[in-house]
Amino acid sequence: MPSPPGGFEVPLWRAVAVFRFAALAYVGLLVLRDADRYVHPVVAGAVLLAMLGATVTTAYGYVRPARRGWPLLLADLAVVLGVLLVSPWAQGRVAVATGVPSLAVVWLAGPVLAWAVSGGRRRGVVAALLVGGVDLATRERIGQSTLTGAILLLLAGVVVGHVARLAVTAEQRLHRAVELETTTRERERLARGIHDSVLQVLALVQRRGAHLEGEAGELARLAGEQEAALRALIAGAPPPDATPEGEAGTLDLRTLLGRYATATVSLSAPATPVLLPAPVARELAAATGAALENVGRHAGGRAWLLIEDEGETVTVSVRDEGPGIPAGRLDEAVRQGRLGVAQSIRGRVADLGGDVTITSTPDVGTEVELTVPRRLR
Known part of the structure; x- marks a missing residue:
């Protein structure tokens, strides 16, 4: 003691x-x-x-x-x-x-x-x-x-x-160390109890109802989302609306993108914080959200997020296994006034001095890479 x-x-x-x-x-x-x-x-x-x-x-x-x-x-x-x-x-x-x-x-x-x-x-x-x-x-x-x-x-x-x-x-x-150790032990104890009961039930509901239609399918989807939220909670991740600024007005990009992690969206991130200036982090997260909206609208909602910290730059990749984007489809969308990719994604990243690379193969899927400098240019 x-x-x-x-x-x-x-x-x-x-x-x-x-x-x-x-x-x-x-x-x-x-x-x-x-x-x-x-x-x-x-x-x-x-x-x-x-x-x-x-x-x-x-x-x-x-x-x-x-x-x-x-x-x-x-x-x-x-x-x-x-x-x-x-x-x-x-x-x-x-x-x-x-x-x-x-x-x-x-x-x-x-x-x-x-x-x-x-x-x-x-x-x-x-x-x-x-x-x-x-x-x-x-x-x-x-x-x-x-x-x-x-x-x-x-x-x-x-x-x-x-x-x-x-x-x-x-x-x-x-x-402080003792308080942290006590909190960690309590979280681990709760995590074991939740894993042995609630998480297993939610995972079972999500697997059994993933291919069902109507209310049963909606229930399965909600069960998957709650399972992901519970896993983030017992792992010590902050809630989606809690993104306090760190030292010198920086934000951890992992925290901002963690809100998108669900049963159908997998997030892979470095073990250490990916700190960016708050404006850069928020705009990059918004562009990522826009890319995920397109996945939900055109590719069934199943996606994989990857955060890569490359020192001077940070890259976020959004990959899906949807039908892909036909050649010239994006230019046609701009001419028709549908500016989701042009403004919500490319516009935001361009304002940060970054680049957007879209790689799409028909019937295989699409990968969107958002690369931004760590500092505003």
Whole structure:
């Protein structure tokens, strides 16, 4: 089972809590060691107790996602900045000048890590700059070790923030993958059930009634169409009226021509999407539909569609086994004002900068090839 939302961040928050307790223990040891050098050791002890309270509060607060908002983040940062500002007064200028570390020491990195985990690199950098800037401002002398500490703090904010965003992205992808796998398994389960029952019955009705006349033949035809529609549905194909545009206004030609696939029209297409600019894809699909109308009107409706992706061009072939087109019949149709082939097919393809090739043999059938460039000319 996948982790709950935010699950990948939980180990990071636990690591931050462990770091803060370990850093606080180190601060306690330094305070015990250097207490006799402080001007106000009691104040230093009070600051140490405040740091303990802040560490416990943030450890419990960051565990629950609902509490990881700006109030807790800002309070966490404010406590660290307050410790940095109080340290010179509690320790005294002499102690600070002799190299005694501030009361915060490495504990000051706590809010930087918390901000980085909660909001990524940008928040981590902001917190690091604020903490590092206040730390440098409270020192009378800025040495190499002080600058190194500020740089390390900045790097920690960047690196931890980057890792936190990677964790969030990985979790989102995992959830999408699990949802897709669940959907696929459910579709496969339904497909098995439908195949063993509904599809077999529809196929049987279509085969038995294919050569019957009247209402029985119409029923067989409808059964074949529903069988094809069900097969497309359980295979994950979108419905005919659902043809959303893809990236940069492209459409998958397979989806547009898939609406023509029925019991009497077979469609063969590449396994990968055949992407075309939306206007090109729609016009090519309309020209293909016009060709299929002619098949239904003159060749009994049985046809085979083939999509070929040739890189720079795309070709759609419409083949039937009808009586064929007699020589000169198309020119005669144009003279008589019947412009179906001339305008609906050749006109559309010509506007796209493509070509139409019609090959017809009497009593064998007709093949219409529609070839268009992938881009409008």
